[in-house]
Structure formats: structure tokens, C-alpha cells
Amino acid sequence: MKAAFIYTPDFAIYDYGAGHPMKTIRLKLCYDLLDSYHIFEEEGVQLVKPLPAKKEEVILFHSEDYINALELQDTDSSLLHRYGLGFGDNPRFKGVFEWSMLSTGASIQAARMVSSGEVGVAFNISGGLHHAMTEKASGFCYINDPAVAIMVLLKQGKRVAYIDIDAHHGDGVQFGFYNTDKVLTISLHESGEFLFPGTGSVEELGEGEGKGYSVNLPFYPGTGDDVFVWGFDEIVPPLIEAYKPDVIVTQLGVDTMASDPLAHLNLTTDGFCRMIERFRSFNIPWVALGGGGYNVSAVARSWALAFGIMCGIEIPDEIPVDCLNNLKQYGMEGTTLRDHERAINGDSTTRKWAEANVKYIKENVFPFYGI
Ligand SMILES: [Zn+2]
Numbered sequence: 137m138k139a140a141f142i143y144t145p146d147f148a149i150y151d152y153g154a155g156h157p158m159k160t161i162r163l164k165l166c167y168d169l170l171d172s173y174h175i176f177e178e179e180g181v182q183l184v185k186p187l188p189a190k191k192e193e194v195i196l197f198h199s200e201d202y203i204n205a206l207e208l209q210d211t212d213s214s215l216l217h218r219y220g221l222g223f224g225d226n227p228r229f230k231g232v233f234e235w236s237m238l239s240t241g242a243s244i245q246a247a248r249m250v251s252s253g254e255v256g257v258a259f260n261i262s263g264g265l266h267h268a269m270t271e272k273a274s275g276f277c278y279i280n281d282p283a284v285a286i287m288v289l290l291k292q293g294k295r296v297a298y299i300d301i302d303a304h305h306g307d308g309v310q311f312g313f314y315n316t317d318k319v320l321t322i323s324l325h326e327s328g329e330f331l332f333p334g335t336g337s338v339e340e341l342g343e344g345e346g347k348g349y350s351v352n353l354p355f356y357p358g359t360g361d362d363v364f365v366w367g368f369d370e371i372v373p374p375l376i377e378a379y380k381p382d383v384i385v386t387q388l389g390v391d392t393m394a395s396d397p398l399a400h401l402n403l404t405t406d407g408f409c410r411m412i413e414r415f416r417s418f419n420i421p422w423v424a425l426g427g428g429g430y431n432v433s434a435v436a437r438s439w440a441l442a443f444g445i446m447c448g449i450e451i452p453d454e455i456p457v458d459c460l461n462n463l464k465q466y467g468m469e470g471t472t473l474r475d476h477e478r479a480i481n482g483d484s485t486t487r488k489w490a491e492a493n494v495k496y497i498k499e500n501v502f503p504f505y506g507i
Contacts, residue, residue, distance in 0.1 A: 137180075137419075137447070139259070140246070141167075141176065141184065141259050142185075142246050143261070145167075147164070150230075150232075151230070152227060166436040168436075169437065173451050175451070186245045187241050189237045189238075189241040193240070193284060193288065196287035197287050198268075198270050198279065202271045202272070216228075218271075225274070225275055235278075236279040237279065239265065239279075240285075242262055243284065245258070246425070247289050248288070250383060251421065256422065257416075258422075259424040259439075260424070263285075263425035263426055263427075264427030266302065266306040266387050267307060268280035269308050275332060277308065282306075282385055286298060289383050290319070294383050295318070295383075296318070296320075296384075297319070297320040297322070297375075297384050298384075299387070300386070302323075302390075302392070302427040302428045303391040304332055304333060305335050307336065310335075313349070313350075316345055316349065324367060324371075325353075330400065331400065336354055338353065341501060348504030353490075354489075354493060357401070358483065361404055362407070363487050370494045374502065374505075375501075382420075383422070386422065387425050388426060390408060390434065392408070393408070394480055395431045395434050396434070397430050398428070402481075404475035405473075406475065408442070412446070416448075422446075424442070431467070436463065437468075441473060452473075454471065454473075
């Protein structure tokens with residue numbers, strides 16, 4: 137499968153501020169890692185520089201007033217409050233508008249390249265900012281690039297399935313398409329009973345024409361590779377096979393990792409990579425986006441492995457020494473690309489929870505698809 141990696145060093149010039157968990161340096165570390173393995177020199181692999189999104193593209197999903205408030209420096213404080221801008225998780229850091237337009241432009245670029253058939257898969261590691269609502273910044277996200285990319289694909293008449301494996305519920309995307317059957321959204325995440333944003337219950341199924349087209353599989357804290365991937369296998373492949381999308385858009389957040397400081401799941405690169413291999417095996421044009429992930433060296437390693445799988449290239453486990461030294465400055469322990477600690481599989485509660493939720497989906501969602 138031909139593969140594109142959408143990247144510019146400009147991703148890492150933006151800074152959410154000291155103490156904020158979102159570190160754009162993780163994007164550069166991932167690129168550097170792939171570059172150290174010379175992956176961009178492989179046949180069929182393209183490195184593509186993105187352009188910022190245009191305003192007419194982002195307002196396919198967001199309100200124009202909200203985007204203007206994000207752009208302008210002198211926005212009224214009551215409006216900022218209404219739009220969730222400048223508070224807690226969503227500071228108005230220098231270049232916040234440019235950053236958001238650039239990461240969204242990269243997702244649009246990925247969508248266009250995949251949709252045209254130029255490549256089979258395109259990966260924008262700066263994207264996947266799935267919490268932004270049509271009129272509100274939320275959870276480190278200002279412009280919802282997955283939703284904008286989906287709108288671009290819908291305008292081209294494509295049928296889209298969105299699959300989100302971030303530790304957090306993909307709320308902005310789900311609620312953006314909650315009333316339509318034109319987009320199937322599936323989110324696997326740590327239960328909202330224990331983690332931001334609090335939504336994503338298995339009972340959220342969509343409304344009106346969209347009923348049955350929003351699917352949520354929440355997991356109990358502590359869930360590890362085997363249970364998470366088991367749940368994925370029970371739900372995602374049958375729905376994709378039945379829905380028959382023209383394009384899949386995946387949000388590949390890696391805050392599911394055991395080492396992540398924000399969420400409470402226990403995945404390793406092994407479980408994560410098994411899901412990336414499943415996505416590849418669907419053999420459907422594939423827009424791959426990044427997402428959460430707050431242990432920066434784990435993020436760089438996981439997404440490098442993911443891109444290797446997308447390209448069909450087995451990347452050696454030993455990290456080239458220059459790159460390793462750099463990663464060590466960002467807290468990397470160990471010397472290999474893959475995690476080799478024994479997978480932590482959680483207690484029986486994690487499996488019971490997953491089994492109950494999978495059963496609910498099979499009973500309440502699968503009938504919409506005749507499965
Ligand atoms: Zn997340």
C-alpha cells in the first residue's frame with residue numbers, strides 16, 4: 137500500500153505553555169525516529185508538507201463566529217468564555233489559530249490524497265483533535281480536524297467510518313454526526329465514569345436517522361492489551377464489513393499506554409500495533425490521524441511503529457543511537473522501539489466490563505446492520 141506521512145517541522149514550533157501536558161515536540165520526535173530508520177527513502181513512501189486549512193474548509197464543521205474568535209486577538213472576554221477559549225485545558229497560546237489551521241490542513245491533505253487514490257493511507261500525526269465541538273474548544277482541541285476531514289470526504293460523496301481508539305471518548309466527532317447515517321462513528325475508550333470528557337456510554341447510539349451509527353465501547357480503568365484488542369475485534373471488523381465505508385478515518389491516540397500520565401489504561405505497543413494491523417487488513421482507503429498521548433517518547437515510538445505497519449515495513453527494534461540519546465532526554469527508558477514488559481491484563485473486572493458492553497452492542501447495534 138502506498139503511504140504518505142504528512143509533516144512539517146512547523147508542527148513543533150507551537151507551545152501550549154509550561155506545565156501543559158500537550159507537547160508538540162512529540163511530533164518532531166516521531167518524525168526524527170522514522171527518519172533515523174530512513175523510512176522516507178523507501179519505495180512507495182511519501183513525505184508530504186501540509187498547507188494550513190482554509191477558513192471555508194473549517195467552517196464546513198465549525199461556526200464562523202467561533203473560528204473568528206479563535207483567530208482574533210481582541211475577542212471579547214464573554215465570547216471567549218462561551219467558546220471555551222483561554223481557560224484550563226485550552227489556553228490561547230501564541231499561534232493557537234495558526235497551529236489549529238495547520239494541523240487541520242494536514243488532515244485535509246491526508247483525506248484528499250487518500251480519496252483520490254494517490255495513496256492507500258496517509259498519516260497526520262498532528263491531527264486527531266477529537267474533542268473540539270462546533271462552537272467550543274475542549275480537551276486541548278480547538279479545531280476538530282477529524283470532523284473537518286470527514287466533511288471534506290462527505291462533500292466528495294464518500295461514505296465514511298470513523299474509528300477512535302484514544303483513551304478518551306471521541307465526543308466532538310460523535311456529536312457532530314449524531315443525527316446522520318452518513319458517518320458511522322465508533323469510539324473505544326476508558327469509561328467516562330472515570331475520565332474526561334465523561335461521555336461515551338455504551339447507550340449513546342445516535343438519534344433520528346443517526347440511530348445505530350454512533351457506537352461506544354467503554355473500558356474499565358486498568359484494561360490492558362488483550363481485553364482492549366478483544367473488544368476491538370468483536371465490534372469493529374463486523375461493523376466495518378457491514379457498513380462498507382469508502383474511506384476509514386482513524387484517530388490513533390496513544391494515551392491508552394500503561395506509561396501515559398493522564399489516563400488509566402494499560403496498553404503496550406503490542407496491543408496498539410495489533411489494532412493498526414487490523415486497520416490495514418481492511419484494505420479500505422485510510423486516513424490515519426494522531427490524537428492524545430502524553431508520554432512523549434512512548435508517543436514517538438508508537439506512531440513510528442504504526443507508520444511502519446501502514447507502509448508494510450518491519451522496522452528494526454533497536455533505535456539508532458543518536459535518536460535514542462535524544463529520546464532519553466525526554467524520559468525514554470529502555471533502548472527499543474517496542475515495549476517488552478509483560479502486558480498487564482488487568483483484573484477480572486476489566487474483562488467483565490468489556491464483555492457486558494460488547495454484549496450490549498451486539499444486542500442493540502448489530503441489528504441495525506442485519507448482523
Ligand atoms: Zn485522549
